[in-house]
Amino acid sequence: MITSTKNPKVLGVRGLIARRAERAEQGAFVAEGVRLVEEALQAGWPARQVYYTANVSERGRRVSDAYAALGAEMEEVSEVVMQAMTGTETPQGLLAVLAEHDLPIHPAPDFLLLADGVRDPGNLGTLLRSAAAAGVQGVFLPPGTVDAFAPKVVRAGMGAHFRLPIREMSWEEIRQVTGGMQVLLADMQGTSCWEMDLTKPLALIVGGEAEGASPEARKLATGAIRIPMPGGSESLNAGVAGSVLLFEVVRQKTL
Numbered sequence: 001m002i003t004s005t006k007n008p009k010v011l012g013v014r015g016l017i018a019r020r021a022e023r024a025e026q027g028a029f030v031a032e033g034v035r036l037v038e039e040a041l042q043a044g045w046p047a048r049q050v051y052y053t054a055n056v057s058e059r060g061r062r063v064s065d066a067y068a069a070l071g072a073e074m075e076e077v078s079e080v081v082m083q084a085m086t087g088t089e090t091p092q093g094l095l096a097v098l099a100e101h102d103l104p105i106h107p108a109p110d111f112l113l114l115a116d117g118v119r120d121p122g123n124l125g126t127l128l129r130s131a132a133a134a135g136v137q138g139v140f141l142p143p144g145t146v147d148a149f150a151p152k153v154v155r156a157g158m159g160a161h162f163r164l165p166i167r168e169m170s171w172e173e174i175r176q177v178t179g180g181m182q183v184l185l186a187d188m189q190g191t192s193c194w195e196m197d198l199t200k201p202l203a204l205i206v207g208g209e210a211e212g213a214s215p216e217a218r219k220l221a222t223g224a225i226r227i228p229m230p231g232g233s234e235s236l237n238a239g240v241a242g243s244v245l246l247f248e249v250v251r252q253k254t255l
Contacts, residue, residue, distance in 0.1 A: 002051075002077040005084040009075065013051070013085045013097060020147045027100045029149035033092045034060040037067075039159030040098055047072040049097040053082050056093030064094060072096075100149070103165040105177075109137040110201035111249065112181070114174065116217040117144040117208030118238050124148060125156020126239030127206060132160035134246040140177070141168045144214065171216045178203045183222045185213055186241055188234070190224025198249045206242035 002010060015022040016030050023029050028048060031037050034057060040047065041063055050072050052064045068074050082091045113131045118124045124146050131139050141148055148157075148166050169177075181201045184190075205221060207213035213221075227236065227244050236244070 002081050005081055010081055010085055017151050023149055028097050031098055032086045032095045034094050037094050037096045038063045040162050041066055043162035045162050046099045047096045048099055049073045051075050051077050051095045053079050053093035060094040105138040105165045111137050112203040113139045114205040115141055115145050116205050116214055119146050120209055121146055121150055121152035122156045123237055123239035125153045127242045128157040128160040130243035130246050132164040134250050138165040140174050142171055183220055184225045185221035187224040188226050190226040192228050193225050193248045198252045206238050209238050
């Protein structure tokens with residue numbers, strides 16, 4: 001059992017949690033909590049190490065046992081160590097270091113999401129969760145967007161990372177993939193989403209909370225789309241606005 005918060009493995013996990021550069025260098029990220037690790041297991045996501053405490057729930061024990069059977073490196077840790085690794089006051093007693101693993105993108109996608117300059121982890125996690133639920137075939141993250149595998153984004157995504165292709169891409173790479181598609185920018189000056197045909201191949205751009213869409217996004221867009229707000233609000237946050245628009249696409253496609 002690991003009982004020291006200065007153990008090299010503990011420090012390694014804390015580095016993955018704290019630093020984007022560390023995640024990129026190691027090709028790994030952290031999932032914390034029984035439900036998230038269970039989602040990873042059910043999706044067949046490879047785990048490098050699994051850390052658990054003696055008081056982990058029965059459900060958590062089943063998840064850790066399943067990963068052990070798959071050959072993951074297992075480490076029991078004290079509650080103090082688990083708390084130090086997760087940075088939360090009441091950790092659930094289960095944490096996994098997962099290998100980065102790119103899910104394949106459909107060769108001819110017709111439903112994509114571009115998160116442009118979304119810097120709030122909660123908003124990006126919400127977008128990913130909604131995108132996975134809506135059947136989006138890929139999420140592209142241009143420069144300036146928060147790391148999709150930062151711990152707060154992974155928690156807010158609630159397992160979306162294990163079902164949804166997510167790529168950091170340059171604008172030129174995005175342009176190549178979206179060529180020939182309808183590319184719509186979420187913008188308050190756009191056309192109402194209820195008045196647009198969203199059944200065609202579509203890439204939706206949702207801009208950041210503070211500065212909105214970047215010049216590159218505006219250049220790429222073939223049109224703009226808005227959500228009618230009869231209540232008089234000026235805007236919604238990126239996570240909510242993107243979710244509403246994604247499910248309007250779903251509604252139209254399933255009519």
